Amino acid sequence: MYKQRGLLIVLSGPSGVGKGTVRKELFTQPDTNYEYSISMTTRSPREGEVDGSDYFFKSRDGFERLIEEGKLLEYAEYVGNYYGTPLDYVNATLDAGRDVFLEIEVVGAAQVRAKVPDGLFIFLAPPSLSELESRLVGRGTEKADVIASRISKAREELEMMNLYDYVVENDEVTNACDRINAIVTAEHCRRERVEKRYLTMLKGE
Template structure:
């Protein structure tokens, strides 16, 4: 059986990674398996344990780091986010194309460990639009909004490290482009 692709969808917070993902994640032609990340942040309204994230406490996450159980991880605004390695390896061995929706810092770790990863960076139409999207969530205090915007500016400087860059002006169009990229790499 052919080993599945490792696909990394990345970009600044608020760029719409999740919205784009919903447009193509269930396309049977793509043979996708979504890798659920682990985090220490609190669950947001509407999120489901094991679907959006595996929510764990800080000591459990730090133990996973020490035990080498994570493909990648990052800490942001006081919370850890990471990808359990064992699940990714299992799914790829089964021939599934594993999709990771992760932060830029985590993608850099994946690129080092898996140079064959298909890396896709989502950019906003403008930084003004990104700020509008982050503020539109209404879920975080101003201090966190400012931290996210500052981090987004730094992350935008790293786009040239990715194999593909897709602008999210229209989530349906962005999803179509990403679907085509994945299909070409499956051939």
């Protein structure tokens, strides 16, 4: 049964760009065709958060045991708490031929890129490039310091996006979701991928 391994889709980007909002919107769509990998964390649940739905809530000891056992695809510590992605769930889902979606911080994304080079890495960017473009076009009417600060922000983003395959501007959440879905659809049509499917099938003969 020529089942092709699923795609690992990684959404990341600078903090505050709206990764969580975009991810939630993607998974409220009725035809979302990939599985969300719920993160683990040692932080306490916030009001309304459900274990096994928002996060898997773990003790610090439990989390560190998982690190030692190599059971995390990526992890990082923020403000004294661990956050990470359970490896077994990701592998089992990919092996079943389903795509897996991670929404993680840039530090974690760099770890995943190193371990899964053929993953699909999407950088969610603030609409600063478009804003910068329109500001430059309106040059003369803008203060120099405003433009200078936009330019320096653009340079920072440029550096961060370096290890990603795609850059999606988060101008509107629904636009960002449409672009992400288009990228996933396109990736499934990539010649190398289709070719592999043909070859696996013909070899199976």
